[in-house]
Amino acid sequence: MKTEIALIHTTPFVLEPIQKALGPLTDKNHFFHLMDEAVLIRMMKDGNTEELTVPWLTGLVENAVKGGAQGVIVSCSSLSPAVLPVNKISSVPVVRIDEALYRTVCANTKNPAVLMTNPTNEQPARLIAEETKDLLGLNTLPDFFVCREAFQALLDGKPAKHDELVRQEIAKILKDHDGIILSQISIERVRASLPETLRQRVHSSLDFIGRTIESMQI
Numbered sequence: 001m002k003t004e005i006a007l008i009h010t011t012p013f014v015l016e017p018i019q020k021a022l023g024p025l026t027d028k029n030h031f032f033h034l035m036d037e038a039v040l041i042r043m044m045k046d047g048n049t050e051e052l053t054v055p056w057l058t059g060l061v062e063n064a065v066k067g068g069a070q071g072v073i074v075s076c077s078s079l080s081p082a083v084l085p086v087n088k089i090s091s092v093p094v095v096r097i098d099e100a101l102y103r104t105v106c107a108n109t110k111n112p113a114v115l116m117t118n119p120t121n122e123q124p125a126r127l128i129a130e131e132t133k134d135l136l137g138l139n140t141l142p143d144f145f146v147c148r149e150a151f152q153a154l155l156d157g158k159p160a161k162h163d164e165l166v167r168q169e170i171a172k173i174l175k176d177h178d179g180i181i182l183s184q185i186s187i188e189r190v191r192a193s194l195p196e197t198l199r200q201r202v203h204s205s206l207d208f209i210g211r212t213i214e215s216m217q218i
Contacts, residue, residue: 002030003071003218006064007097008057009033010040010076013154014185018075021206025213032067034060043078043120053082061090071216073097075205077183078120081127093216100208100215101181102132109179112142115169116183117151117162125183142181145173154186166190174198 007018012035022031039056046052057079064072072094074083080096087094105112106129114125122144129141150165166187173180180202182188188204205212 002026002028004068005029005031005071005073005213005216005218006067006069007031007033007073007075008060008064008079009035010037010079011186012037013189014075017185017188017206018209021209025210029213032064032069034064036060040076040078040118040120044118048078048081048120048123050082050085053079054085057082057086058089061086061092061094065090065092071095071213071218073212073216075185077116077128077185077205078118078124080124093218095212095216096128097185097209097212098128098181098183098205100211101203101205102128103136104208105179105181105203106132106138106142107136111177112179112181113173113177114142114144114181114183115147115166115173115187116145117147117154117166117187118184119146119148119151121183122146143177145169150187163190163193167193170194170198170202174201179203 042052061072069092071092075097077098083094083096116125125144133141147165147169150162153161167190170180182204185205188206191199191202
């Protein structure tokens with residue numbers, strides 16, 4: 001019998017790349033998806049606070065369990081600060097999709113940077129970077145870059161403009177850094193259009209999705 005795993009998303013832009021990454025893992029697992037854009041909208045309007053996100057994510061996880069989930073992966077990095085408190089009260093494991101990403105890249109890169117487009121992701125990205133720094137015994141945090149114009153272009157229905165702005169930002173960052181952590185899956189799509197010399201230095205949580213599933217120990 002396959003393991004039932006639910007994934008919680010806050011934007012439809014992540015569905016296609018996530019489903020592609022999960023494809024090789026469907027021999028042992030069955031995946032289903034919960035989508036809730038409203039929490040992201042609230043975070044953008046009211047701020048990314050645990051008072052907002054913990055009860056909201058708790059409800060989403062409870063619905064996933066009602067659907068038969070034996071484990072839950074939260075793909076939205078803006079929700080990551082709520083994952084640990086929710087995991088403590090959940091009847092099934094709840095994990096952040098980007099834990100393995102940060103730990104692997106920070107351990108193997110001398111001067112990494114973190115790139116995001118959604119401003120609600122900046123605080124969560126700093127929190128998981130600080131957690132990773134302490135866990136690995138590192139001396140410094142990565143540098144953080146927020147490409148707000150790209151996120152707005154995506155919201156405005158201009159994906160080509162979004163992709164071009166992200167490409168420009170990646171090329172600029174890699175002049176001074178030897179690796180980039182893509183803090184959101186919604187910008188992972190840009191990697192395919194990068195020159196190989198740049199693409200191999202740009203990392204996404206989807207590169208480690210198998211390791212994320214293993215970490216739940218279901």
